[in-house]
Amino acid sequence: MTWKPNRTEKRTLFDQIRAWIVEQIEDGHWSNGMRLPSQRKLAEQFGVNRSTIIQVLDELKAEDVIESRQGSGVYVKPRGWDFVLRQQTLDWHQRIKQSAYKVNAQTIQLINEYEALPTTVRLGTGELSPELIPQTALLKSFSELTLTNQELGYSEPLGSLHLRNTLTSYLERRGIVTKPNNILIVSGAVQALQLLSLGLLETGTSITTEAASYIHSIPSIPSVSFQASNKKTMYYTIPTLSNPTGKILTLEERKRLVERCSVNHMPVVEDDVYSELTFDGAPPALKSFDRAGQVLYIGSVSKCISPGIRVGWLVGPESVVRYLADLKMQLDYGTSAISQQLVAQWLNSSYFYEHIYNLRASLKKRADFTEAILQKTVGDIAEWESSKGGFYIWLRIKQPVVTKSLFLALLKQNILINPGYIYKPNDYHYVRVSYAYCTLDELKRGLIMLANEVKKRFI
Amino acid sequence: MTWKPNRTEKRTLFDQIRAWIVEQIEDGHWSNGMRLPSQRKLAEQFGVNRSTIIQVLDELKAEDVIESRQGSGVYVKPRGWDFVLRQQTLDWHQRIKQSAYKVNAQTIQLINEYEALPTTVRLGTGELSPELIPQTALLKSFSELTLTNQELGYSEPLGSLHLRNTLTSYLERRGIVTKPNNILIVSGAVQALQLLSLGLLETGTSITTEAASYIHSIPSIPSVSFQASNKKTMYYTIPTLSNPTGKILTLEERKRLVERCSVNHMPVVEDDVYSELTFDGAPPALKSFDRAGQVLYIGSVSKCISPGIRVGWLVGPESVVRYLADLKMQLDYGTSAISQQLVAQWLNSSYFYEHIYNLRASLKKRADFTEAILQKTVGDIAEWESSKGGFYIWLRIKQPVVTKSLFLALLKQNILINPGYIYKPNDYHYVRVSYAYCTLDELKRGLIMLANEVKKRFI
Numbered sequence: 028m029t030w031k032p033n034r035t036e037k038r039t040l041f042d043q044i045r046a047w048i049v050e051q052i053e054d055g056h057w058s059n060g061m062r063l064p065s066q067r068k069l070a071e072q073f074g075v076n077r078s079t080i081i082q083v084l085d086e087l088k089a090e091d092v093i094e095s096r097q098g099s100g101v102y103v104k105p106r107g108w109d110f111v112l113r114q115q116t117l118d119w120h121q122r123i124k125q126s127a128y129k130v131n132a133q134t135i136q137l138i139n140e141y142e143a144l145p146t147t148v149r150l151g152t153g154e155l156s157p158e159l160i161p162q163t164a165l166l167k168s169f170s171e172l173t174l175t176n177q178e179l180g181y182s183e184p185l186g187s188l189h190l191r192n193t194l195t196s197y198l199e200r201r202g203i204v205t206k207p208n209n210i211l212i213v214s215g216a217v218q219a220l221q222l223l224s225l226g227l228l229e230t231g232t233s234i235t236t237e238a239a240s241y242i243h244s245i246p247s248i249p250s251v252s253f254q255a256s257n258k259k260t261m262y263y264t265i266p267t268l269s270n271p272t273g274k275i276l277t278l279e280e281r282k283r284l285v286e287r288c289s290v291n292h293m294p295v296v297e298d299d300v301y302s303e304l305t306f307d308g309a310p311p312a313l314k315s316f317d318r319a320g321q322v323l324y325i326g327s328v329s330k331c332i333s334p335g336i337r338v339g340w341l342v343g344p345e346s347v348v349r350y351l352a353d354l355k356m357q358l359d360y361g362t363s364a365i366s367q368q369l370v371a372q373w374l375n376s377s378y379f380y381e382h383i384y385n386l387r388a389s390l391k392k393r394a395d396f397t398e399a400i401l402q403k404t405v406g407d408i409a410e411w412e413s414s415k416g417g418f419y420i421w422l423r424i425k426q427p428v429v430t431k432s433l434f435l436a437l438l439k440q441n442i443l444i445n446p447g448y449i450y451k452p453n454d455y456h457y458v459r460v461s462y463a464y465c466t467l468d469e470l471k472r473g474l475i476m477l478a479n480e481v482k483k484r485f486i
Numbered sequence: 487m488t489w490k491p492n493r494t495e496k497r498t499l500f501d502q503i504r505a506w507i508v509e510q511i512e513d514g515h516w517s518n519g520m521r522l523p524s525q526r527k528l529a530e531q532f533g534v535n536r537s538t539i540i541q542v543l544d545e546l547k548a549e550d551v552i553e554s555r556q557g558s559g560v561y562v563k564p565r566g567w568d569f570v571l572r573q574q575t576l577d578w579h580q581r582i583k584q585s586a587y588k589v590n591a592q593t594i595q596l597i598n599e600y601e602a603l604p605t606t607v608r609l610g611t612g613e614l615s616p617e618l619i620p621q622t623a624l625l626k627s628f629s630e631l632t633l634t635n636q637e638l639g640y641s642e643p644l645g646s647l648h649l650r651n652t653l654t655s656y657l658e659r660r661g662i663v664t665k666p667n668n669i670l671i672v673s674g675a676v677q678a679l680q681l682l683s684l685g686l687l688e689t690g691t692s693i694t695t696e697a698a699s700y701i702h703s704i705p706s707i708p709s710v711s712f713q714a715s716n717k718k719t720m721y722y723t724i725p726t727l728s729n730p731t732g733k734i735l736t737l738e739e740r741k742r743l744v745e746r747c748s749v750n751h752m753p754v755v756e757d758d759v760y761s762e763l764t765f766d767g768a769p770p771a772l773k774s775f776d777r778a779g780q781v782l783y784i785g786s787v788s789k790c791i792s793p794g795i796r797v798g799w800l801v802g803p804e805s806v807v808r809y810l811a812d813l814k815m816q817l818d819y820g821t822s823a824i825s826q827q828l829v830a831q832w833l834n835s836s837y838f839y840e841h842i843y844n845l846r847a848s849l850k851k852r853a854d855f856t857e858a859i860l861q862k863t864v865g866d867i868a869e870w871e872s873s874k875g876g877f878y879i880w881l882r883i884k885q886p887v888v889t890k891s892l893f894l895a896l897l898k899q900n901i902l903i904n905p906g907y908i909y910k911p912n913d914y915h916y917v918r919v920s921y922a923y924c925t926l927d928e929l930k931r932g933l934i935m936l937a938n939e940v941k942k943r944f945i
Contacts, residue, residue, distance in 0.1 A: 123809055125688035125718070130812050139815060143642040157635030165638065170629035176616030179624065179794040183602040214673060218818040229584035247816045259584070335638040335823025350582055353590050356598060357706045359677040363822035364794025
C-alpha cells in the first residue's frame with residue numbers, strides 16, 4: 028500500500044481515492060468480504076484528512092461497493108456483475124444489458140469464483156478430485172501421441188474421423204450401433220447442449236426436463252420442467268446417474284420414455300456423461316431403443332478421464348448432425364485436434380479401461396465414507412438415496428433451509444456448497460453433495476459445518 | 487453395387503429403390519455431381535423392369551435430388567441442407583427452419599465439404615499447408631508437456647493463468663501492456679467473435695466492418711458494411727494483413743481510427759491473428775493506442791502454428807472480459823487444458839520464434855511464386871496488390887465474372903476457390919487466392935484453370 032493521491036492531478040483527492048479503492052476491488056487485490064484498513068490508517072497512507080476518507084467510504088457504501096458491519100468495521104461487499112460493469116468509461120454495461128445472453132445466476136458466479144481459490148472446501152464440485160485424475164498415464168500418453176500435419180490443420184466439420192471410427196466401437200458398450208457420419212465431436216457435453224439450443228429450438232420455446240435437472244443451472248439454455256405438451260420442445264434427461272439426483276432409469280422406464288416421445292414426435296436429448304461410473308452397471312442407453320432417429324445422444328470424457336481435455340460427442344441422424352456441425356464450425360471451427368487424438372488413443376488402449384476400473388472403486392469408497400458421515404451429522408434431519416455411482420448425493424433436508432443465505436454463510440467459512448435451488452428452482456430442501464472432489468478430510472469437515480449451519484436454521 | 491430390392495418386403499420395389507438411391511447420396515457414396523449408372527445397368531442390378539427405374543428417376547428429378555444433363559445422362563444434383571433434411575421421419579427440418587441460427591451459405595458449405603476431399607485443389611484455403619505446420623517440433627513438445635492434476639481439471643473462467651501470464655509478455659511485441667485478468671483464453675478467434683456477438687450486441691443490431699471483411703462470411707454473426715452511425719454497433723477490423731484484402735493500416739490510420747471510435751464511444755474489435763506473418767513488420771496494434779478501454783483485441787495461434795490447437799485470446803477491460811468468460815463457461819466450460827499448456831510452452835521457448843522466422847520466409851517464397859504465375863495467367867485481365875505477408879492475394883478480375891457459376895464450374899474440375907462474394911457481398915470481381923495451402927504445383931495448375939474459366943466468361 029504505497030500509493031498516494033497526486034495533488035498536482037486535475038481530479039480531486041476524493042475522486043482519486045475513490046477510483047483507487049475501486050481498482051483494488053476490481054483487480055481483486057481487495058477481495059470480496061475483506062475488511063478494509065481503518066479510516067485512520069487510510070488517512071495516514073494517503074496523507075489526507077480523515078474527513079475525506081469518511082466521504083469516500085460513505086459514497087462507496089451508497090454505491091453498494093462496501094458495507095459497514097456493526098462493531099467490526101467496513102468490508103468489501105460480495106458483488107455481482109452490476110457493480111463491476113458500472114465502472115467502465117465506455118458504456119459496456121448498457122451493451123451487456125441489451126444483449127439477449129443471460130449471465131449465470133449470482134450463486135453460480137460465486138461458485139465459479141470461489142472454486143478458483145485454493146482455500147475453498149468444494150463440497151459440491153461436479154468434477155474428479157485432482158487425485159482421481161490419471162495424470163501419470165495422461166502425461167505418458169502425450170509422449171505417445173502422433174498427429175499428421177493434416178490432422179494438425181482445421182478438422183473436418185464432424186471432427187476427427189479417427190476418433191469417430193473409434194467411437195462407433197466404443198458406443199457399442201452402451202448398446203448403440205451407429206456410423207462415423209452420425210457422430211459430431213464437440214468440446215464437451217455442454218457445447219452439445221448449446222448447439223441443440225441454438226440450432227433446434229425456436230425462439231421463445233424451451234427444453235423440457237425433470238423438476239431437478241442439471242440443465243436448469245445453465246441460464247443461457249431455456250428450460251422448463253413438465254410443460255404442457257408442446258410439439259416445439261425437446262425432452263432432456265440424464266437417464267444414467269442423473270445430475271443432481273443420481274437416479275438410474277430402469278430398462279422398463281427407458282423403453283416407455285422412448286416410446287412415449289416417439290408417439291409425440293418429441294426429440295429426446297440423452298445426456299450420458301456419467302454412464303462409465305456406475306457401481307453396478309446400468310441398462311443400455313435410450314439411444315439403443317431409438318428406431319425413429321429421434322434420440323440425440325451426448326457423451327464426454329470430462330467426468331471419467333479429465334475435464335481439461337474438453338472432448339465430447341453427439342450422436343444423431345446424419346442430417347441433424349451435419350447441420351449442427353455447420354453451426355459448430357461457426358462457433359469455434361472444431362475441437363482441439365490434440366485433445367481429439369488423445370481421446371482416440373485412450374479409448375483404443377488399456378489406458379481407459381484400467382483407469383475406469385480403479386476410478387469406480389475409488390468413487391465407491393468415497394461414497395460409502397460420505398454416507399457414513401451424513402448418517403452421523405444429518406441422519407436425523409435429512410434423507411437421501413444411497414449412491415449408485417457417479418459423483419453425487421442429492422441430500423434432502425427436511426425443512427426448506429437451503430437458501431442463498433445458508434450458501435453465503437457457509438461461503439464465509441470457506442465451505443462452498445452447490446445448493447439444490449440451482450438445479451431445482453424454488454425448492455430450498457436440497458444440497459447436491461459431491462463426494463468426488465474434496466479430500467476425505469475436507470468432506471468430513473465440510474459436512475460437519477454444513478450440518479451445523481443447517482441445524483441453526485431449523486425451527 | 488450388390489444390393490437388390492427385397493421382393494418379400496412390404497414396401498414396393500419403387501419405394502425400396504428410391505430409398506436406396508437416396509441413402510447412397512445421403513451417405514456420400516454417390517457424391518454431388520456424380521453421374522448415375524445408366525437405366526439399363528440399374529435395371530439389371532436391381533433385377534427390375536426398366537420402367538420402374540424410369541419412374542424412380544423421374545420422382546427423384548422432381549424432388550431435385552438428381553438432374554438430367556442434355557446428351558450426357560443423369561447426375562446427382564449439388565444440394566443444400568434442404569434436401570437432406572426432408573428425409574427425416576421426425577420433422578427435424580421444420581425445427582431447424584424455426585431456429586434463429588443461420589446456416590452457412592451454400593458456397594461455404596460446399597467449401598467445407600470439398601476441403602475434406604483429398605483430391606481437391608484448395609486455391610483459397612486460409613490455412614497453413616501441411617508442409618508448413620511444424621509437426622516435428624509439435625510432437626517433440628507434446629512429450630515435454632507437464633500439466634498438474636489441477637490443470638487437468640476444469641479451468642478457471644478466464645483460462646489457464648500460466649498461459650495468461652505468458653501472454654502478458656508476449657503481447658508486448660504488439661505494443662500492448664496488459665494484465666492476466668484482462669485476458670480471456672478462447673478456442674480460436676472465431677469463438678471470440680461469437681462471444682462478442684452473443685454477449686455484446688443487442689438483438690437486431692449488427693457489427694460494422696469494411697466492405698470486404700472476413701466477418702461477412704460468418705452468417706450467424708450479424709454484420710454490415712459502413713452503416714450510418716449507430717451507437718449500438720461495434721467496429722470490426724483486421725488492421726494487420728486484412729482477410730481478405732491483405733492490407734496493413736499505417737500508424738497514422740491506426741491512431742485516427744482509435745480516436746474516431748473513442749469520440750463516438752464505439753467499441754473496436756481488433757482481429758490481429760495474422761500479425762506474426764508480415765514480411766516487413768507492421769505498426770503496433772490498435773489496442774496499444776487504447777486509453778479508454780474500448781478496443782477488444784483478438785489473437786490466436788491458428789494462423790501461425792496450427793489451427794488444430796484451437797487456442798486464441800481476447801484482451802479487454804476486466805469487467806467485459808469476465809462477463810464474456812461467464813458466457814464462455816456456459817458455451818463450452820473452457821478451452822482444452824492440453825492445448826493451452828502447449829501454447830504457453832511454445833510462446834515461452836524458442837520453438838515459436840524459430841518456427842515463425844522460417845514460416846515467414848516460406849510464405850514470402852510462395853507469395854512471389856504465386857504473383858509470378860498470376861502475372862503470366864491473368865496479368866492482362868486482373869489486378870492485385872503485392873502481398874505484404876499472411877496468406878492472401880485479393881485478386882480483382884476486371885469484369886464481374888466471379889459468380890457462383892464460376893465457382894461450381896471450377897469445383898467440377900476439383901479446383902476449389904474462395905470467391906470474393908463470400909467476403910464482399912454482391913461484388914463478383916474478386917477471388918481470395920491463398921498461397922499458403924496448396925503445393926506450388928497445385929497453385930500453378932489451379933491458377934491456370936482459374937484463368938481459363940475466367941477468360942471464357944469475359945465479354
